[in-house]
Amino acid sequence: MSVRLSSPEDYEDLLEKYDTWMFDCDGVIWSGDHSIDGAIEALDMLRSRKKKVLFVTNNATKSRKKYKSKFDGLGIEAHVDEIYGSAYASAVYISSVMKLPKDQKVYVIGMSGIEDELHDEGVSFVGGTDPADCTLEPFSLANFTLDTKVGAVLCGLDMKINYTKLSKAFQYLTRNPGCQFLATNEDSTYPTSDGLLPGAGSISAPLRYALDKDPISIGKPASTMLDCIKAKVNFDPKRTIMVGDRLNTDILFGQNGGLATLLVLTGITTEQDITGQKASPIIPDYVTASIGDLLAVANSP
Numbered sequence: 072m073s074v075r076l077s078s079p080e081d082y083e084d085l086l087e088k089y090d091t092w093m094f095d096c097d098g099v100i101w102s103g104d105h106s107i108d109g110a111i112e113a114l115d116m117l118r119s120r121k122k123k124v125l126f127v128t129n130n131a132t133k134s135r136k137k138y139k140s141k142f143d144g145l146g147i148e149a150h151v152d153e154i155y156g157s158a159y160a161s162a163v164y165i166s167s168v169m170k171l172p173k174d175q176k177v178y179v180i181g182m183s184g185i186e187d188e189l190h191d192e193g194v195s196f197v198g199g200t201d202p203a204d205c206t207l208e209p210f211s212l213a214n215f216t217l218d219t220k221v222g223a224v225l226c227g228l229d230m231k232i233n234y235t236k237l238s239k240a241f242q243y244l245t246r247n248p249g250c251q252f253l254a255t256n257e258d259s260t261y262p263t264s265d266g267l268l269p270g271a272g273s274i275s276a277p278l279r280y281a282l283d284k285d286p287i288s289i290g291k292p293a294s295t296m297l298d299c300i301k302a303k304v305n306f307d308p309k310r311t312i313m314v315g316d317r318l319n320t321d322i323l324f325g326q327n328g329g330l331a332t333l334l335v336l337t338g339i340t341t342e343q344d345i346t347g348q349k350a351s352p353i354i355p356d357y358v359t360a361s362i363g364d365l366l367a368v369a370n371s372p
């Protein structure tokens with residue numbers, strides 16, 4: 072059963088218990104390009120209380136450096152080494168876990184965030200934002216030349232998805248022996264300030280169906296993201312809390328990592344999802360409406 076936070080003492084108790092605070096971004100810190108009310112002040116308050124703050128996002132559209140610019144633009148203090156995105160985790164996975172041979176490359180379905188992180192990890196890639204792939208022209212298999220050096224297909228949120236990209240990815244995954252099918256994350260939907268859009272999981276879904284095969288998904292709830300953080304940051308899982316808006320990514324990620332979990336209702340998950348007839352079996356430790364509620368401690372006498 073989740074603890075519904077409400078009094079200043081509830082929030083003060085949370086600050087006493089946890090030294091490291093991991094925050095999901097979309098639906099927690101911001102919605103699209105609008106910060107969530109109270110988020111900036113709550114993060115400042117945590118830093119003033121000497122808490123370690125980390126950002127852990129499944130959104131692969133931006134690199135860590137580009138996210139730093141977004142934080143700056145919103146007036147939110149953040150440092151690149153505090154930001155962990157699924158594009159970064161995927162690049163690290165390909166270079167350090169999969170150890171893709173240097174003479175091979177990745178076919179990308181996705182945006183500049185994936186390309187930037189692959190580049191920074193020294194991984195070669197094709198596709199992505201290449202104008203030749205971002206076309207609505209019919210795909211001609213007769214005119215397609217298979218690049219036998221493509222050793223992996225990496226699929227993330229791609230706002231320019233099309234038949235050419237899906238067809239090329241399908242060729243590599245069915246004709247290049249050993250070509251790995253990877254996904255940055257599999258969120259079904261993407262929360263924006265104007266409403267929900269199809270998420271990264273909805274971009275890789277056509278390939279899953281055509282191939283009758285699931286990708287290796289690297290983002291939350293998989294432990295790969297936490298492994299990336301552990302490689303860079305010292306923290307005690309028992310004194311760490313993951314704050315998120317989606318049960319089957321953020322909260323499950325926290326639970327898989329042995330972290331405490333706080334669900335906020337400013338993004339994907341609604342009150343109905345946690346109390347209704349069809350309530351999810353994924354139960355967060357704590358629930359509150361918004362991270363702005365943490366300011367209750369600042370206002371308590």
Ligand SMILES: O=C(O)[C@H](O)[C@H](O)COP(=O)(O)O
Pocket residue numbers: 095096097098127128129130131228256258259260261262269270271272
């Ligand atoms: O579709 C997606 O990729 C996700 O909805 C989105 O980007 C999630 O980002 P997060 O909530 O993990 O910051």
Ligand SMILES: [Mg+2]
Pocket residue numbers: 095096097098099315316317338
């Ligand atoms: Mg989110």
